[in-house]
Amino acid sequence: MRTTGNTILITGGGSGIGRELALRFNALGNTVIVAGRRMAALEQVIAGREGMHAMTLDVEDPEKIATFAKQVISEHPQLNVLINNAGIMRHEDLARKRDLGDAEETIVTNLLGPIRLTNVLIDHLAVQPAAAIVNVSSGLAFTPLSATPTYSATKAAIHSYTVSLREQLRGKVELIELAPPAVQTELTPGQSTREGYLPLEQFIDEVMTLFQQQPTPKEILVERVGFLRWAEREGRFDQVVEMLSAR
Template identity: 45%
Template sequence: MKLSGNTIFITGGGSGIGRGLAEALHKLGNQVIISGRRKGHLEATTKANPGMQSVELNVEDPASIAAVAQKLIADYPALNVLINNAGIMQIDNAAGVIEEDLLTSTVTTNLLGPIRMTSALIEHFKKQESAAVINVSSVLGFVPLAMSAVYSSTKAALHSYTLSLRYTLGGSSVKVLEIAPPWVQTDLLNSNEEPRAMPLAPFIAEAIKVLGTDSDEVVVEQAVMLRNNPGPGEGTFVKQFNDMMTQPQ
């Protein structure tokens, strides 16, 4: 996709990968609007990036999504890029009882949120000369982390939805992309200081570079092996991966 001259809306843009993408795209000459539930994070991000805008959004609430979409279309008629980035990740136990609050909040935020947000903006995007919907999934959608089974499942579902969306929008002005990050040093599972995770800055730099190509998927080099795992015998690597992740560090 073209990396400048866009009007871009990013969910979950006040921290982590969302903020990293927002700042990188802002510097490239795009009008960037970020959203989230934590007003303090939004204000800190926009203050550090003059010209960037923000709006409060609860992606778990369909009414909030509808209201924000309506406001965006009215305030930013040139809006042509949506980055569905907002997500939550919690530890669960698929072999035991999974708490209802964890289940519903994760599925609603990570899967229903992007679908609802896309649905609310898609007719507007179809009217643009060039537009893009970018879904941020995870390599855990291809190689699940068993200790976070619900999160991994939502990312697998988001990948599937992205494929369907890309097919149904084929021939239109709307391009559909997927960013599948590896483990990155962010607030998710308090991974900011995790040595096994990829530092945020190099991830963003590499992701932006791939985003500027014609590729439908943004997969950094560190994520390629996990992205390519699905297929016959995939369970062998899934076991090896989870055995490794459960070993004491």
């Protein structure tokens, strides 16, 4: 993936990993469009910075996604990189009957959102120079956290979907998967200060170093996430699942 001279769209760009990716890629000489639900947060990200733009996007609404795609292509015809980063994480108790609202919203946001947005942008991206799609999954795509079952399942699905996209778009669009470990963001309440989680700045430093490798790895894996990514291959899967559940 080219790391400068791109026009990059980042969903969930108002906070956390999306915000930091936006700032770092902009600093490398890219035009960056941050998208999310809250314009106030997005405007804080782009304030005082050249080559940054903010657009509201609700990834839960397919009609709004389609309208958004037309607008972003019209306003930024050189768009050549999509980073599907927006996501939510909810704890769920599966041991009793419950309202499925959290599970359904997680599936729509984390899985259908990226599928729908990629779908409405793919014809445009496929004819752009140095086109790339970066899908943000999770270390939990490979070793699930039982307390967040639907989140883990959607990230496993994003991993699988990315593999298929990579094959179908070979020679047209580069497909990269970014799989974070537990990072200090506000993905869940209090997580940004949670002890034992990887500091966001440290995570982004390592991620950007990996993005600048040539060729870019098809999976962006910081050192800490290897514990989850390779648990099954290394015969540790059951042990790690139990350890995560105990936490």
